[in-house]
């Protein structure tokens with residue numbers, strides 16, 4: 023049977039995008055250690071509503087670590103300190119009775135707070151819009167098995183494609199850089215044979231859009247530590263390599279036309 | 280009142296229907312396409328695929344989703360895979376076999392012609408996804424890998440680790456974002472559709488609330504496509520994402536669209552058992568695990584030993600025992616009911632005795648731990664994270680949970696509802712799975728509808744509108760709808776009751792699960808209806824929604840959704856009551872032969888499509904008779 027914990031929460035509350043934020047303290051008593059972190063907040067919210075206080079706004083959807091919606095900074099760490107775990111997959115058995123827990127939104131220049139712990143991460147969509155696709159209209163695809171893809175290549179592409187677009191990498195970065203996300207997105211497509219035709223154009227467009235919204239990468243590696251999918255830093259190295267090549271190739275192409 | 284329900288299935292041999300239909304469909308000339316405004320609600324597989332494809336064709340598309348980005352729709356959570364009749368394994372698969380399996384798996388309650396089309400386009404979906412860069416699993420030779428999945432005897436399931444839905448959605452999302460960048464699709468995120476506008480007999484637009492600012496706006500379109508997902512969350516606890524809800528479909532129902540077969544709900548056999556009152560959702564463990572895991576419970580009711588201490592002779596591998604030819608791979612409904620039976624007998628496992636074992640010991644011994652890790656690693660990790668148990672050491676515990684809803688808005692062969700101009704795609708419609716959906720077929724159906732069906736059938740509908748006056752938001756139907764939505768929102772804030780929205784949702788879920796869940800009977804259903812009605816009254820007068828309507832207010836959003844769940848729950852119970860047979864996911868205890876479902880083809884080989892007749896009045900039941908010209912109904916047997 024599960025144990026129960028008494029916790030003290032320091033939670034960021036902010037009434038709206040332009041409002042001044044503040045920390046509020048709540049006692050969370052008798053929390054079952056089988057509960058997930060978000061279920062713990064559900065319980066706290068139920069109690070707040072019971073006391074006629076507005077519940078804490080936080081976002082989640084799948085609660086299975088795959089949709090990338092949940093986005094809490096727990097004790098200073100996006101998604102908490104558990105490795106390879108999104109907020110929704112974090113369970114209270116990782117905490118101890120009497121713990122003080124600070125809960126904040128993902129903090130980054132590109133992610134304005136909407137309310138309490140909810141932020142706007144639509145800048146990530148702008149990067150995809152810039153070139154995070156393979157241009158193939160519906161119906162224009164060849165037979166799927168016509169191009170063999172070596173298993174190792176497919177696996178590497180999948181490693182990159184596993185990114186859930188949560189933005190923890192950005193929130194963890196002292197410069198609010200978007201490199202790990204962008205690298206994962208670019209390399210997923212750049213690794214595959216299908217992605218070659220647009221490789222250089224894609225790389226340049228996505229990197230430059232990223233730079234409009236996000237800070238610059240100075241190779242701290244905090245992004246990887248916070249990433250719930252443990253996306254490899256190697257992808258950033260590949261991205262940098264592809265970007266340098268892309269600049270040259272795209273310029274050559276432009277001068278030829 | 281609605282007249283006869285016309286399925287509009289084209290004439291001719293089954294194999295030629297769709298080809299002929301496409302050929303005889305009206306076309307819109309490329310220059311005219313941009314004159315048409317198409318509204319798509321939902322950005323899951325079905326909605327993203329439809330919006331992207333219509334944008335590519337040149338239509339002006341407006342897309343609405345309440346998510347913060349199209350990338351996060353519930354489709355993202357699908358784990359196991361997607362079917363495609365490619366026959367890459369040379370194991371005897373074909374379009375015909377996929378068609379046959381789906382009609383049979385649906386327990387002869389689906390429309391044959393729709394299913395055939397689904398099987399036909401399944402192969403195109405795989406091509407499309409691969410071309411988009413979906414990193415499906417590969418064999419060492421670089422060709423696509425397949426596995427067998429949930430109740431089929433051929434290997435036709437394509438997968439991307441345990442994240443197939445994620446990868447397919449990212450594929451559709453990338454196609455969508457390309458159309459956004461080209462200006463063909465206007466993307467409206469955090470925008471919840473709260474009403475369908477029907478003007479002069481046609482679906483002409485939607486009313487939408489921006490969940491961040493609370494602003495309510497109207498949008499006109501020549502056609503409206505709902506791809507808003509299923510309604511499993513009427514049970515509160517389900518494997519669906521927390522935000523999944525029935526509101527878009529339900530509001531369309533209230534505006535005249537028929538709701539078909541709501542009682543066809545699917546309970547998935549392999550989920551992690553609930554642990555306590557705080558449980559907020561249930562987690563699915565992909566049923567691909569059943570390929571290698573063996574399901575068992577102790578033979579004794581009073582078993583207290585740890586799993587590995589229980590000798591072989593005192594274990595009951597109940598599926599293998601009862602269904603020797605399919606064993607652990609029987610369809611979902613059969614697997615679920617059998618798990619319920621052993622748990623009800625008191626032979627459940629785990630601290631609450633509410634689960635059965637799914638045991639990998641034999642597979643690990645046979646294939647080695649690395650092979651099993653390679654196949655299921657992220658699932659096994661997820662299980663360990665949630666339960667704190669390591670499945671390599673102790674067998675997993677699983678129990679059935681609500682997972683998918685086969686019912687939904689009624690549509691004809693063109694995926695158009697009885698309201699002209701309203702199309703319904705993906706899980707939100709009732710179409711292709713009959714009374715039970717086979718594994719790996721929902722992703723297939725959502726993408727079939729979105730990429731390969733709607734772009735043709737919507738075009739054919741629009742062709743007739745050329746030269747006619749475009750719908751616009753000055754029509755009184757729009758103003759009426761805006762007022763109604765605005766009033767409703769204020770209404771929730773003014774109740775000022777004592778209990779939270781979640782409280783009522785949870786209580787509704789308990790009634791549904793208890794009486795309208797895996798096994799149903801007349802007294803239980805009647806009890807459910809009276810309890811739902813009483814609880815709904817209490818909800819409306821005693822719910823507490825704090826805060827205001829002009830900021831992000833999650834309780835306010837949920838209040839409207841739960842209100843709709845109450846009405847749907849009522850209809851679901853009624854539909855279950857009136858369907859006096861057992862078929863697929865609908866099991867009536869009165870209609871069984873020693874635990875095996877008894878279908879009644881003579882009286883119930885029809886779709887029940889319910890018509891809204893006004894607040895407080897019971898819906899009217901219409902029938903669409905089903906005929907089976909190719910796959911002749913037989914008793915499903917998996918023994």
Ligand SMILES: Cc1cc2nc3c(=O)[nH]c(=O)nc-3n(C[C@H](O)[C@H](O)[C@H](O)COP(=O)(O)OP(=O)(O)OC[C@H]3O[C@@H](n4cnc5c(N)ncnc54)[C@H](O)[C@@H]3O)c2cc1C
Nearest residue numbers: 321322323324325354359360472508705706719720721722
């Ligand atoms: C855990 C899990 C695993 C699964 N695994 C598999 C599998 O392996 N294989 C398989 O084939 N199927 C699987 N399924 C089923 C499958 O994932 C779904 O049926 C399918 O993805 C539904 O897609 P959809 O596009 O119809 O709807 P959804 O993906 O649910 O998308 C609905 C969209 O509509 C939007 N929306 C809804 N209401 C409104 C509104 N009022 N206003 C604005 N927007 C709205 C949402 O924002 C969202 O974008 C699984 C399901 C679950 C729960």
Ligand code: SF4
Nearest residue numbers: 185186188189191249
């Ligand atoms: S790279 Fe990791 S942290 Fe960054 S968005 Fe993707 S999954 Fe999240």
Ligand code: FES
Nearest residue numbers: 083085090092110
């Ligand atoms: S809620 Fe989906 S990843 Fe956490």
